[in-house]
Amino acid sequence: xxxxxxxxxxxxxxxxxxxxxxxxxxxxxxxxxxxxxxxxxxxxxxxxxxxxxxxxxxxxxxxxxxxxxxxxxxxxxxxxxxxxxxxxxxxxxxxxxxxxxxxxxxxxxxxxxxxxxxxxxxxxxxxxxxxxxxxxxxxxxxxxxxxxxxxxxxxxxxxxxxxxxxxxxxxxxxxxxxxxxxxxxxxxxxxxxxxxxxxxxxxxxxxxxxxxxxxxxxxxxxxxxxxxxxxxxxxxxxxxxxxxxxxxxxxxxxxxxxxxxxxxxxxxxxxxxxxxxxxxxxxxxxxxxxxxxxxxxxxxxxxxxxxxxxxxxxxxxxxxxxxxxxxxxxxxxxxxxxxxxxxxxxxxxxxxxxxxxxxxxxxxxxxxxxxxxxxxxxxxxxxxxxxxxxxxxxxxxxxxxxxxxxxxxxxxx
Amino acid sequence: xxxxxxxxxxxxxxxxxxxxxxxxxxxxxxxxxxxxxxxxxxxxxxxxxxxxxxxxxxxxxxxxxxxxxxxxxxxxxxxxxxxxxxxxxxxxxxxxxxxxxxxxxxxxxxxxxxxxxxxxxxxxxxxxxxxxxxxxxxxxxxxxxxxxxxxxxxxxxxxxxxxxxxxxxxxxxxxxxxxxxxxxxxxxxxxxxxxxxxxxxxxxxxxxxxxxxxxxxxxxxxxxxxxxxxxxxxxxxxxxxxxxxxxxxxxxxxxxxxxxxxxxxxxxxxxxxxxxxxxxxxxxxxxxxxxxxxxxxxxxxxxxxxxxxxxxxxxxxxxxxxxxxxxxxxxxxxxxxxxxxxxxxxxxxxxxxxxxxxxxxxxxxxxxxxxxxxxxxxxxxxxxxxxxxxxxxxxxxxxxxxxxxxxxxxxxx
Ligand code: FES
Numbered sequence: 092x093x094x095x096x097x098x099x100x101x102x103x104x105x106x107x108x109x110x111x112x113x114x115x116x117x118x119x120x121x122x123x124x125x126x127x128x129x130x131x132x133x134x135x136x137x138x139x140x141x142x143x144x145x146x147x148x149x150x151x152x153x154x155x156x157x158x159x160x161x162x163x164x165x166x167x168x169x170x171x172x173x174x175x176x177x178x179x180x181x182x183x184x185x186x187x188x189x190x191x192x193x194x195x196x197x198x199x200x201x202x203x204x205x206x207x208x209x210x211x212x213x214x215x216x217x218x219x220x221x222x223x224x225x226x227x228x229x230x231x232x233x234x235x236x237x238x239x240x241x242x243x244x245x246x247x248x249x250x251x252x253x254x255x256x257x258x259x260x261x262x263x264x265x266x267x268x269x270x271x272x273x274x275x276x277x278x279x280x281x282x283x284x285x286x287x288x289x290x291x292x293x294x295x296x297x298x299x300x301x302x303x304x305x306x307x308x309x310x311x312x313x314x315x316x317x318x319x320x321x322x323x324x325x326x327x328x329x330x331x332x333x334x335x336x337x338x339x340x341x342x343x344x345x346x347x348x349x350x351x352x353x354x355x356x357x358x359x360x361x362x363x364x365x366x367x368x369x370x371x372x373x374x375x376x377x378x379x380x381x382x383x384x385x386x387x388x389x390x391x392x393x394x395x396x397x398x399x400x401x402x403x404x405x406x407x408x409x410x411x412x413x414x415x416x417x418x419x420x421x422x423x424x425x426x427x428x429x430x431x432x433x434x435x436x437x438x439x440x441x442x443x444x445x446x447x448x449x450x451x452x453x454x455x456x457x458x459x460x461x462x463x464x465x466x467x468x469x470x471x472x473x474x475x476x477x478x479x480x481x482x483x484x485x486x487x488x489x490x491x492x493x494x495x496x497x498x499x500x501x502x503x504x
Numbered sequence: 505x506x507x508x509x510x511x512x513x514x515x516x517x518x519x520x521x522x523x524x525x526x527x528x529x530x531x532x533x534x535x536x537x538x539x540x541x542x543x544x545x546x547x548x549x550x551x552x553x554x555x556x557x558x559x560x561x562x563x564x565x566x567x568x569x570x571x572x573x574x575x576x577x578x579x580x581x582x583x584x585x586x587x588x589x590x591x592x593x594x595x596x597x598x599x600x601x602x603x604x605x606x607x608x609x610x611x612x613x614x615x616x617x618x619x620x621x622x623x624x625x626x627x628x629x630x631x632x633x634x635x636x637x638x639x640x641x642x643x644x645x646x647x648x649x650x651x652x653x654x655x656x657x658x659x660x661x662x663x664x665x666x667x668x669x670x671x672x673x674x675x676x677x678x679x680x681x682x683x684x685x686x687x688x689x690x691x692x693x694x695x696x697x698x699x700x701x702x703x704x705x706x707x708x709x710x711x712x713x714x715x716x717x718x719x720x721x722x723x724x725x726x727x728x729x730x731x732x733x734x735x736x737x738x739x740x741x742x743x744x745x746x747x748x749x750x751x752x753x754x755x756x757x758x759x760x761x762x763x764x765x766x767x768x769x770x771x772x773x774x775x776x777x778x779x780x781x782x783x784x785x786x787x788x789x790x791x792x793x794x795x796x797x798x799x800x801x802x803x804x805x806x807x808x809x810x811x812x813x814x815x816x817x818x819x820x821x822x823x824x825x826x827x828x829x830x831x832x833x834x835x836x837x838x839x840x841x842x843x844x845x846x847x848x849x850x851x852x853x854x855x856x857x858x859x860x861x862x863x864x865x866x867x868x869x870x871x872x873x874x875x876x877x878x879x880x881x882x883x884x885x886x887x888x889x890x891x892x893x894x895x896x897x898x899x900x901x902x903x904x905x906x907x908x909x910x911x912x913x914x915x916x917x
Contacts, residue, residue, distance in 0.1 A: 214657065
């Protein structure tokens with residue numbers, strides 16, 4: 092990146108983790124050149140999709156579907172992607188309860204007045220430290236910063252603690268397992284409590300790695316157990332891959348590394364996927380039109396860009412690249428942490444999705460500013476975490492540049 | 505429009521009223537050609553806007569600001585535009601109550617748990633038949649169709665009847681005035697009732713013409729009185745111009761025709777404005793960063809298109825054009841209604857924003873399908889209304905084509 096004063100900066104935050112393959116990528120530019128009508132005309136995709144829309148979706152979103160999920164719908168951002176995934180879960184849950192769509196007139200009329208029985212008291216269970224978006228529904232499942240929520244009305248939905256693991260994970264296996272069991276116990280208790288008080292939990296929303304919340308990890312066992320709990324309680328599982336999707340962890344979808352017995356019920360995406368939306372199971376497919384709907388239903392230009400992006404990722408083998416360059420960066424950050432254990436700790440990561448904690452929030456803040464002034468743009472999250480979100484195209488040499496700047500900066504502090 | 509079978513159709517619905525100047529407009533295409541970096545790179549506009557962003561906003565959104573509103577923020581769709589306008593109102597209301605931003609620790613911590621005192625019980629008053637969006641907050645102020653709301657959780661927010669006027673308006677002045685007074689009386693009662701039960705009404709959201717609800721009109725006097733009621737009760741007034749904004753009524757903003765003493769507190773937009781967002785008063789400006797915020801904060805490419813669009817609208821004097829061609833269409837539809845009073849009634853409109861009622865919902869539905877099959881695409885709304893949303897570029901000749909198809913089709917029915 093070059094700032095307004097001409098300073099050249101290595102961007103390891105990538106527009107809140109949303110830029111996949113750098114600025115002005117030639118393949119993406121060519122896709123715009125060749126598909127101008129998809130940028131200048133914005134159809135209401137739910138009603139009047141372009142002639143080749145099915146083909147486009149096959150070449151883009153459906154060519155990278157998570158295993159076992161063959162349904163997809165496009166949206167325009169992470170918030171509406173999650174809100175509409177919630178809606179799909181609410182509808183499927185009630186359809187199951189009713190044994191179909193036999194709505195009463197009372198239900199159809201009362202919902203227009205925001206009243207029961209048409210409006211339900213159903214709830215979505217989330218985790219403390221989660222960030223699923225900024226609109227009222229996605230925000231009700233978000234518990235990150237007061238600035239996101241203060242003074243805004245909301246609904247009574249349950250949330251459990253997300254496990255607070257100790258790093259490096261391989262050194263604290265037993266302690267971490269106990270911590271994860273504590274969190275899962277809360278999930279069970281909350282489902283029971285909310286079901287009892289008539290606010291039935293229809294779904295659990297979870298990020299594979301809590302990003303805004305501080306780059307918090309949990310083990311594959313945790314997520315497998317979470318899915319079992321969902322199944323035992325008739326809840327759906329929504330995996331929010333808005334931040335982890337499209338390869339920065341080294342996999343296209345982080346949840347595919349968990350070894351789940353069956354796919355999750357829904358997977359939401361946005362950011363580096365260029366377009367918002369969510370994949371979902373047949374069971375979550377709305378049985379009527381206009382239920383998961385809005386004017387634009389996404390943006391065809393963004394799907395064109397995704398199609399080009401997938402080509403780049405495959406041709407340049409960027410998932411392998413990200414795994415390698417991420418490892419170099421993580422190793423470097425770890426040895427820096429060993430040199431300065433009073434300042435840095437908990438280096439952790441998956442692929443090039445990396446983070447390290449500062450000794451305090453104010454140290455972390457100062458570090459981020461000094462790094463930027465020295466030419467390295469990073470992000471902050473949680474109370475004292477510095478995060479790296481390198482783009483998929485970064486090579487080992489970019490890791491070395493970042494590490495040199497890091498070392499010089501930390502030495503001066 | 506040309507469909508997949510090669511049928512040529514005159515598009516008078518314009519992608520749910522969101523296409524301003526037709527397909528493949530050359531000036532818009534040129535803007536894409538000249539600004540490819542704004543399409544291929546999508547910055548987090550809230551943090552890293554492009555160098556010339558302020559200039560871009562001045563040349564686009566701020567060059568068509570509603571009178572008296574100099575603040576603007578970009579969003580990506582109508583739903584998040586309204587949700588964030590709600591947030592601005594909640595914050596300003598609480599800031600006024602607190603006399604500043606002196607939050608307690610308890611407030612900052614409880615909001616993360618979806619609890620009081622951090623999460624407020626404040627409410628937004630809307631109207632029956634309103635459509636402000638599909639995400640949970642905007643949907644709580646929406647009361648149009650059960651398909652939008654059934655089975656989804658919501659909040660207890662008040663809504664009043666929107667006046668049900670008789671057309672033509674000039675023939676039913678007294679009756680309509682009484683009907684509007686009835687609606688305004690409900691607004692006063694509801695504000696009092698909700699304030700008493702601790703769910704204080706901080707704002708009133710209203711569309712200048714209820715579109716999805718059935719193209720329902722109210723008089724300038726109604727809106728002036730509504731603003732007075734808001735001021736008396738310390739509520740803000742949000743005018744939702746997502747459907748009416750950008751000229752299709754013959755004015756850039758429909759609320760500017762009301763003769764308000766002072767501007768409304770906020771005006772939301774999307775659709776034909778190409779980008780979402782809202783204008784707002786100084787009082788509604790958040791006093792901290794990251795409060796009205798999300799990853800992308802809109803899309804710079806959409807603002808580039810708006811800049812080009814405004815050029816086209818001014819150069820081709822499209823507001824004048826729309827007024828003239830809209831009048832021709834309305835007169836034609838009215839004389840058709842006089843010929844077939846048992847089938848058609850209540851022809852009404854403002855500029856080229858026009859509607860007519862069918863004798864029943866099923867007649868209207870059949871009419872819309874037959875019109876489309878005969879080469880005229882229109883929209884439906886409310887229980888039995890057919891709506892026309894011609895683009896700004898349509899001339900009188902397009903009105904004549906539409907009227908010929910209408911006449912032939914109705915004759916056969
Ligand atoms: S809520 Fe997602 S784009 Fe508006």
